[in-house]
Amino acid sequence: MTDTRHTRLFPALLTLPLLLALAPAPAQDLPAWDQLTDAQREQLVAPLRARWNDEPDQRAHMLERAERWQQLSPEQRARAHRGVRRWKHMNPAQRDEARALYARMRTLDDDGRRALKAKWRAMDAAQRKAWVAANPAPDAKHDCDR
Structure with missing residues (x-):
């Protein structure tokens, strides 16, 4: 019985170092900003x-x-x-729902938000779609859609 357990455990122990080697580097292994090269800093700042x-x-x-x-x-x-x-x-319809809910939630106090959350959870897909159509979010440019 012990030999069988060791036989199953041994391959698992052998794969552990491989899994650790393939894991992404922890954040502490990455350099601080001051330790980055000029090229690395430029690469980070260029999109901004x-x-x-x-x-x-x-x-x-x-x-x-x-x-x-x-x-x-x-x-x-x-x-x-x-x-x-x-x-x-999220797909575009889910984003529209999220925008509408967020816009409405911002106008409510804590009790109103809790009530709307409960109401939303009780709605089916058709009811949610109708609610979003009746309560659209204000039109705005959405940077987060990029």
Whole structure:
């Protein structure tokens, strides 16, 4: 019995170093900003520079978002990252729903938000579609659709 257990355990132990070698490098192994080469810094900054230059009417908004980001706690930043990942996987109809819900939620107090969440969860797809049509989000340019 012991030999069988060891026979099954041995291949697993052999693959562990391989799995660890293939795992992405932890963030602490990456250099701090001051340790990056000029080329690495340029590679990171270039997309932002291009957007800044290509969209002068968005510069104030970009600065405002950067200032708000700096004020977020690590937990708030993590939640924002999760939201962006969720958003990227939404189809256009789901994004319209999310925009409409967000716009409406912003106008409600805590009790109103809880009530709308409960109502939303109880709706079927057709009811949600009708709700979004009756409560569209304000039209705006959405940077996050890029």
